[in-house]
Amino acid sequence: MHLLLKFIDFCKIVSYFSGLNLKDVAMYTQGLTHEPEAAVHAVGDEAALTRFQARIDGEQRIEPNDAMPAAYRRTLVRQISQHAHSEIVGMLPEGNWITRAPTLRRKVALLAKVQDECGHGLYLYAAAETLDATREQLYDDLLAGKARYSSIFNYPTPTWADIGAIGWLVDGAALMNQIPLCRCSYGPYARAMIRVCKEESFHQRQGYEIMLTLARGTPAQQRMAQDALNRWWWPCLMMFGPPDGESQHSDTSTLWKIKRFSNDELRQKFIDATVPQAHFLGLTIPDAALRFDEATGHWQHGAIDWEEFRQVLAGNGPCNNERMAARRKAHDEGAWVREAALAHASKQAKRAA
């Protein structure tokens, strides 16, 4: 039953996007993956590049053993691994509520959801490994602070309503970005995203259903729901990355059809989809300047505090230190377990020889 619902939901979202043909940027990587233009030409001869671009332009999928520019490979490794790291770090804010979920039904759903995110991380690391990266090295880069993850996971989850808000808003925003990645030019990434998106769309509906229950609940629950929306709204808008005009992106990701939509376009889509959902809940979007523009048919938002975004990216968000400390603790305390598994496997191999 759940699988069927997921699939129907997924089809709706795909059809929602299929008419669009804009640029995109991968949200969980927030435009931090961009390769200098010069690097494209630094590798391979012109004829090889032309052949590669012709395949891309012909909407052919690039597969692991295919020839590809070194910069294409590097861009993908960075983008896919940052996406994977985001899934893994993203387990922490929601994991915070597994032991305190208010009912057994909610507890099971939340645990399954966080488990799904771990699974997404695994598919994505596996996709990166098809590009000759190793999960261990990528993960070490995260723990060493050399690789990034989405800024959104540096915000705290002080109340149960945050679980609803993350599903509704964070997963909703992520989906806006990830659906087009199902058509990314690199085959293993695109295929991983198909499954990821199916699960994310289910999570998004679960989150909205939590918010709906709170919004129809007691005054304390309504207050909790509004407070969560107040705290998550602006950071979710920042998930789409800097405004197009200020973006430092090169066009290579677009040229290579890794990205298909611009930051501002996706942000606008998210706002247009989400504002009516908030109204249905009876909640107020925390933006006094928000207004519907009859001429364009879009909701216009107020100014985003990009200084906050820069601070979170620089490591100064509310939970940056806690998130990295939790990942390092799990990794360090698990070292003896991983060593034991390897030692046993090695002994087994020797005994079998």
Place this chain on the structure above:
Amino acid sequence: MPATSIALATDPLLRFILRRADDALVLGHRLSEWCGHAPMLEEDMALANIALDLLGQARALYAYAGVVEGAGHDEDAYAYLRDPADYLNLLLVEQPNGDFARTIVRVWLYSAFMDLWWQRMTASKDAQLAAIAARAVKEVAYHLRHAAAWVVRLGDGTPESHQRAQAGLALLWPYAGEMLTSEPDEAALIAAGVACDPETLRAPWLGRVKAVAAEAGISLPTTPFSQQGGRRGHHGEAMGHLLAELQYMQRTYPAAQW
């Protein structure tokens, strides 16, 4: 849902069901604490998987307990609104997780028993319990296989992992005996073929545990002493902390729907 704790009927079948439901809830809760903090991503997945199975078993059993009791209590009333002394789980499952070795040793000892127990319960004269058993038996077979494989890896792996596995076993062993003991009010259920007598599973359980321990190169403690009390609501200190987290929302916001 009322704010105050519910009172339990003394019906033997109800208590028999709640004992096993509480085992599954409490161990599922303990394993869920690992999610996001395991030694490798595969174990984040696996421990969550086992936790989800156990929570599913608890829910099925609580739902049936509600039918048996007939007092209008749903799964959440049983899970969230009892006083600590009315939880009837084994002391084994409420112990803190400790390190990964202790966590795995517990899943192993418990699953090695429950695999046998659920198999026997598929033949229960109570059709509902037999149906729950038919599903649980498939789940627990995986839990046992996964945990036993880890016990072998840890026992055989490095001196550190061996020492940790041995230490986890020493700590948990005194709590294992409670699984093998029936309560006086279960005698009639056992005689009627509704319940399974855990005492009859002692020898096969010990045989299985010995075989895995031998493969892992760890030794079983020889002490015959076993801690008892969880089945009658006499819990250790860790249980109150577990319930403080588990019940937090229901106790803080009484009568709310979630």
